[in-house]
Amino acid sequence: MADAGDDEARWRELVEHFSAPAAAEGTPAPWPAREDVAGPAGAGEGGGEAADPRPASPADPVPGAIPAPPQLRIIRPASPVPLPAPGDGRPGDENADDEHYVPPVPPPLPRLEPAAKGAWVALFGGPGYLLVAVMVGWPVPGWAAFCAVAAFVGGFATLVMRMGDRPPHDDSDPDDGAVV
Numbered sequence: 001m002a003d004a005g006d007d008e009a010r011w012r013e014l015v016e017h018f019s020a021p022a023a024a025e026g027t028p029a030p031w032p033a034r035e036d037v038a039g040p041a042g043a044g045e046g047g048g049e050a051a052d053p054r055p056a057s058p059a060d061p062v063p064g065a066i067p068a069p070p071q072l073r074i075i076r077p078a079s080p081v082p083l084p085a086p087g088d089g090r091p092g093d094e095n096a097d098d099e100h101y102v103p104p105v106p107p108p109l110p111r112l113e114p115a116a117k118g119a120w121v122a123l124f125g126g127p128g129y130l131l132v133a134v135m136v137g138w139p140v141p142g143w144a145a146f147c148a149v150a151a152f153v154g155g156f157a158t159l160v161m162r163m164g165d166r167p168p169h170d171d172s173d174p175d176d177g178a179v180v
Contacts, residue, residue: 115158115162116158116159116162118155118158119154119155119156119158119159119162120155120159121155122151122152122154122155122158123151123152123155123156123159124155125148125151125155126147126148126149126150126151126152126155127148127152129144129148130145130148
């Protein structure tokens with residue numbers, strides 16, 4: 001097992017050599033020569049080193065590479081859309097009424113029975129009263145809070161008990177479809 005002082009000495013050595021170049025001049029590259037990136041025209045496998053087009057600076061991320069100009073973002077104002085002229089067959093034309101889809105009038109909502117109406121009122125009325133009373137700052141007596149909670153529970157129970165096993169439909173249709 002290594003001594004703690006030995007680890008500390010190795011750590012200091014690593015920190016000292018952090019900024020040092022990876023390989024001294026004259027040492028072989030850590031990768032095969034065939035994978036070296038070719039420089040400008042004339043450089044390559046046997047062409048020798050070509051002159052760097054610009055001097056390397058300490059801030060260059062890749063020395064010798066010419067950075068591309070920054071990408072510019074052109075923002076143009078939106079062009080106005082011309083309004084349709086009358087009589088050219090566009091949607092604003094009076095003759096175009098025959099060509100577009102008009103949905104049918106939806107069927108009227110079903111009439112609720114008085115028990116169902118009372119259950120919905122109790123379901124939302126009890127918590128609604130408590131919410132308004134708390135927000136306005138009204139004092140809520142214990143019996144009123146009990147009645148509001150009982151109305152909520154009773155309305156919920158009534159609506160659940162009134163639910164059928166199947167959706168309401170006429171019995172003339174023999175196909176029940178997929179009933180799970």
